[in-house]
Amino acid sequence: MTDLLIPLASPNPATTDWVPLGNTGSVPTTQPSVRVYRSTAQSIISGNITKLSFDTARYDRGPAAHWQAGSPTRLTCQVAGIYGVGGAVQFQASTGGTYRQASITVNGSRVAQDMSSPSPTTGYARLNPEAQVSLNVGDYAELEIDHDAGSALTLDPSAAASPEFWMALLGGQQGPPGFASPPTYATTLPASPVDGQEAILVDSVTNPTYQWRFRWNAGSSSAYKWEFVGGSPASNEITTAETLATTGGYADLATVGPRIFVPRAGDYDVIAGCSYYHSLANQGAIVAVINMRTSAGAGQSTYASASQAAQGTTGGVPSGRGNGLAANDELRLRYYLNAATGTFAFRWLKVTPIRVS
Numbered sequence: 001m002t003d004l005l006i007p008l009a010s011p012n013p014a015t016t017d018w019v020p021l022g023n024t025g026s027v028p029t030t031q032p033s034v035r036v037y038r039s040t041a042q043s044i045i046s047g048n049i050t051k052l053s054f055d056t057a058r059y060d061r062g063p064a065a066h067w068q069a070g071s072p073t074r075l076t077c078q079v080a081g082i083y084g085v086g087g088a089v090q091f092q093a094s095t096g097g098t099y100r101q102a103s104i105t106v107n108g109s110r111v112a113q114d115m116s117s118p119s120p121t122t123g124y125a126r127l128n129p130e131a132q133v134s135l136n137v138g139d140y141a142e143l144e145i146d147h148d149a150g151s152a153l154t155l156d157p158s159a160a161a162s163p164e165f166w167m168a169l170l171g172g173q174q175g176p177p178g179f180a181s182p183p184t185y186a187t188t189l190p191a192s193p194v195d196g197q198e199a200i201l202v203d204s205v206t207n208p209t210y211q212w213r214f215r216w217n218a219g220s221s222s223a224y225k226w227e228f229v230g231g232s233p234a235s236n237e238i239t240t241a242e243t244l245a246t247t248g249g250y251a252d253l254a255t256v257g258p259r260i261f262v263p264r265a266g267d268y269d270v271i272a273g274c275s276y277y278h279s280l281a282n283q284g285a286i287v288a289v290i291n292m293r294t295s296a297g298a299g300q301s302t303y304a305s306a307s308q309a310a311q312g313t314t315g316g317v318p319s320g321r322g323n324g325l326a327a328n329d330e331l332r333l334r335y336y337l338n339a340a341t342g343t344f345a346f347r348w349l350k351v352t353p354i355r356v357s
Helices: none
Strands: 033-037 042-044 056-061 081-091 100-106 109-116 125-127 130-135 140-147 153-155 164-169 184-186 198-202 211-216 226-231 234-238 242-244 259-261 266-278 285-291 301-308 319-325 330-337 342-356
Touching: 042 140, 081 100, 081 140, 081 153, 100 125, 100 130, 109 125, 109 130, 140 164, 198 226, 211 342, 234 259, 259 342, 266 285, 266 330, 285 319, 285 342, 330 342
Parallel strands: 184 198
Antiparallel strands: 033 056, 033 164, 042 153, 081 125, 081 130, 081 164, 100 109, 100 140, 198 211, 211 226, 226 342, 234 342, 242 342, 259 330, 266 319, 266 342, 285 301, 285 330, 301 319
């Protein structure tokens, strides 16, 4: 007689441990890991916490790069999970001060540190901070250094010993990979981009006046394959009222501009404006955005212009497109009078990229 198999009651999901029988997400075939180093000495000011900047990757494995030259201090997570993070540094010989310190931070917050006193005989100090941390896609780790020697010290570059920084996903179930490498944030765009790569271009990483996000379109028929996908325009404004007496040609006011130098070759949208007052009734003026590199007397290249029709006119918004600009071309607002004297105030100029090289 065959024994009857009587099914047990379904387990309670709230009190039962479940073991995954298969992967339900996209798991990378390469174990994410990265190790970078600095090939030259970096000066560290006494009493000042300094982020180490690295210049070379020994290896960088994963669905996308963890280290980018445009963000040289950061190792950025591409697959969520638990990571082992560590660093190694050696200070130059100096017996000044009482401590040498190396810290690992994640998203700017300290998670580990190693502190040592300089050797009383050699003055050397070697530090090896390490940590295990839980990271999500886009989280980044940095290595920070501090000391109290009383004067700047350098970190000695030594083969495979200093300064080194590494990160690796530890064993266990991996999370899904990020969709793409995080965009770089720098005053230049990556030199060897791949299709779909994104980058943020700024005029200063510490106090930017604009932040432009671009995506590389390898299939574009244009010579300018970095396509603008977001950000605010670069702008310049002069509020002071100033008078112009020159007639019969474009001229500058006492305070030249507003003007903007475009950072890269490409196509740009341009818009400008001002308030205007003429000393005589029924006398007009023209304000124009001009590329100063290509200007030549009356043959100036005008990308946007607007006429001010009468005495006391306010506004007038010249707008247009500057195609094929060269890097560092100066776009400047200039002024044209037919007669007598005109006064201009609240002048402004805004430039937005369309696509750049």
